[in-house]
Amino acid sequence: MSDTAAAHALHEQHHELGFIRTYIFSTDHKMIGRQFLFMGLLMIIVGGLLAMLVRWQLAWPETPVPGMTFIPEPYMYEGIIPPQTYNAIFTMHATIMIFFVVMPIMVGTFGNFLIPLMIGTGDMAFPKLNMLSFWVGALATVVMLASFFVPGGPAAGGWTSYATLAAKAQYTGVEWGQHLWIISLLILGVSSLMGSINYITTIVNMRAPGMSYFRMPLTIWSLFITAILLLLALPVLTAALAMLLFDRVAGTSFFLPEGGGEPLLWQHMFWFFGHPEVYILVLPAMGVTSDVLSTFSRKPIFGYHAMAFSMIAIAFLSWIVWGHHMFVSGMNPLLGTAFMMTTMVIAVPSAIKVFNWLGTLWGGSIRLTSPMLFALGFVSNFLIGGLSGIFMASTPVDIFIHDTYYIVAHFHYVVAGIVFALFAAVYYWFPKMFGRKMNEPMAKIHFVLTYIFFNGAFFPMHFLGVGGHMRRIYNPMQYEFLMPMQHWNVFITVSALLLGASQIFFLVNFIWSLFAGKKAEKNPWQANTLEWSAPTPPPHGNFEVQPVVYRGPYEYSSPEVKEDWLPQDRDLGAGAAARAH
């Protein structure tokens, strides 16, 4: 076939799509990934600003928040946040950060963008279902945002929406806000289910020739396990949410004792979903971190199989630890003992991961690029969050620190720490996603400021928690025993405000690089995985020729080649391939 005929045939296959099919109702996994990214980044601004309001109130209680005088009464009084609004603010901060930032970006964006590219296929197994998944997710986002504008304001029962507080409108004074909160998460559950079915099917069926399970990058392993957890955990949340909605609007009493219901049932169902959910959030971060650390240490990941199996172990164990959220809930204390055992055990695979990351650094040739710095930041935060978790795993210690700022410190080191992996992933894959490079010096400034102010904002929360400072209180100055610690609240708030301000370096860099960044080459990081063999940015259908995989994803500094990287799809010839086995 002549060149023109080939080009013609190619043109036949990929006829030009209109604006709407390309950018809005796209079935291309890469565009859907970008859509999830933009949605998530938009929501992180909303969630972040809500956090600033929470912090303002805790440092300088009942003083006017600058610039907020436009909010009408009774939601704010000349910029002063009343208790009801405060409860709504932290409820929505957590809800947005978990369900509309970390999930859409870590799972939605990188799952969509990376799975077909990293396993060497043209698209997802079900491209239309994929598109539907994004748009259903967008609908859930709109419903959640709409709840800010209904009378009574948004949900104010905490992101955990414990019954009976959230099961009857009179207890929080919020009617439609809580309804919409439930409905939005029900819709989002549908979106996530569609996504997870797609991820699982794609990974099982569409791997390139030679891409065995144990040649998959750990990012793909993590997304695979995450998708399985999502598929199994979300129906439980959906069931619980439906029951809660019925209690609120249909007069049922699943969780209301006056009708024979049981408030603790909600907690069991919520955390049966909620604990796997934590791993749904953190596993992709671990996968990304493994890939980035290996690439920039120019060294194979330390203990690849242990890394994959520890994620599988975490996935199994995550189903039998939910009771550690309920040690002092009134659940039978004997159950507390059992859940303490399983909780201690689940710390082991997490420890293995941290040690193996260290092992990967050992003997490497480390390049401190911006994705590498953020990946190291994730390890550092995860280390602190993991270790602080051991305190509350011990049931007697948990009696004291439960529902204090110690818990807030712990889960921010884990969940807000994921944002470091999120930034690592954005800086690492930006060239492939958008065909341009981000500004590296600016990215490094962003890292340094984020790392310093992150720790400034979250580390002192441990001190407050050990001092007994309850979480979710509106005004710490109402308690005599908390007054001597108030300077820490001020310190945390100043750090948090600076942490928020530091993100301007990311925002400016991201938007500027989208339009004016330097054009990226095909494989700017000299990485091994298949996405770097595709053109930049990858066209519809991804690869020019079907890649064939000859080896694992982390063959850096292999003695077989002169360079210090060896892509998965490079054919070294029969002799070399035989030696490699």
Place this chain on the structure above:
Amino acid sequence: MLSWLPEDVSTYGHEIDSLFYLIYYITGATFILVTVLMVVFLILYRERPGRRAVYSHGNTTLEIIWTIIPAVILVVLAFMSVSTWAKVKREVPDTDFELRVVAKQFNWEVSYPGPDGKLGTEDDIKFDNDMHVPVNKPIRLVLTATDVIHSFFIPNMRFKQDVVPGRDITAWFEGTKPGKYELPCAELCGFGHSGMKGWLFVYTPEDYKKWADEHLAVKTQ
């Protein structure tokens, strides 16, 4: 961080605190070890011209070691916690001092037995938000709520127990030092959650008798 724990004035608090310290030392040492190694590796193995990274896929012996050591430490910690947990939450000691606490938005209602000497009857003597008890005597509490879940928290006693509507939950503490201790609610319970608090007064036996004569006996007559 150690000095941040509020003063412990309970019989079982020191056991909780020593578990806390133990975990603090173990995790602190682990944190320092991992962080120092990480920084050393970042400096030692930074990219330099002419040096190539070690081509290694791992080391099974090392991995077995760093799986077993944390596993053993964690399981031992769990077993060390079992007895304290049982003491605080499962084995309520025999005592003739029982109080009933009913939590509601946004008050603790503390009931003492009335003239009939029984709790939960019409003549119970009720106090809003304040609890008065003698020192060195196990206090049994029966906790319940009328509306939403609250959490009865006495930081100085290392006491915390969620209070659940529809349930009577039994719990206990024993004070070792007379004084006045804050009694906040620790579970989000609505717009008035912050500021839902009371005071626990722990008296010497003489002072308690004086208080009881004044407040319980008068009403008894």
